[in-house]
Amino acid sequence: MRSVSYLGFGGVVAVAMIAASSAVGASAETFVNAPQPRVTTPAAGKTETAIFAGGCFWGVExxxxxxxxxxxxxxxxxxxxxxxxxxxxxxxxTTGHAEAVRVVFDPAKVSYAELLRIYFSVVADPTMLNAQGPDHGTQYRTALFPQSAGQERVARAYLQQLTAAHTFARPIVTRIEHTSRFYPAEGYHQNFMAKNPTYPYIVINDAPKVDALRRMMPNLYRS
Structure with missing residues (x-):
């Protein structure tokens, strides 16, 4: 599990090295090319907001x-x-919170359904209960937080679609939870991958997810 502390006026991050056993387990991660969602919703405005929990928020973001x-x-x-x-x-x-990411998106360019496909394909393993990669605990659970009735309808339909299609070898344990409250993390966590591309945790656990997005969904990827 990662351990974070911060020093100095700028909140410089110093993170403990990842245990070798955790690194080996994380490097074996595989990705699933989830099917196109059959249920979607029309764009409801210039922007929409969605919240996803999928383990360490560095990689999700x-x-x-x-x-x-x-x-x-x-x-x-x-x-x-x-x-x-x-x-x-x-x-x-002990707080009940999960590390999560708030995504503001233009539904005319990418739909909530497409974000779900990305989430289940390369962001998180929905069959792991209260864990992702080397990280364990309820704060690393996978969860969807629909911000509208339309999003919830799409999320429930897609979970049913993935289950019926046996997309994953094990049961999906990702939960749909209800909250509109989102608390931004400390500044040193924001854009952590972009700011620390050579950090061992990022290289092992998160950079492969971005590469998988580029390879598997080039029409949705931007550099």
Whole structure:
């Protein structure tokens, strides 16, 4: 599991080295080319907001930053009961929050259904319960936080579609949760992948996800 501390006036990040056993497990990650969603919704405005939890928010944010039509991706916390939580609090696994990413997107360029396909294809393994890669705990669970009735309808339909198609060898445990509250993470977590492309955790766990997006969905990828 990663461990984060920060020093100095600029919030410079110093992260503990990843245990060798965790690195080996993470490097074996495979990706699934999930099917096109059969249910979608028409664009409801110039922008929409969606929230996804898929393990460490560095990688989730990093992938969505490379999706055409995404206006912004912000790392943060969602799904818990603690108000204005800190990284240290969420890391205890006692706040109910998951590391999550708020995605603002242009639905005329990329639909919520397409974001779901990206999520299930390259962002997260939906068959892992309260864990992703080397990270374990409820704060690393996979969860969808629909921000409208339309999004929830699309999310539920896609989960049913993936299950019926046996897209994954094991049962999907990704939850649909309801909250509109999102707490942005500390500044040193934002754009972490872009700012630290050679950091070992990023190289092993997250950079392969961006590469998979580029290879598998070139029409949705932006450099």
């Amino acid at each position: 990093g992938v969505f930053d490379h999706v055409k039509g995404v206006v912004s991706a912000t790392s943060g916390y969602a799904g818990g009961t603690t108000g204005s939580p800190s990284y240290e609090q969420v890391s205890t696994g």
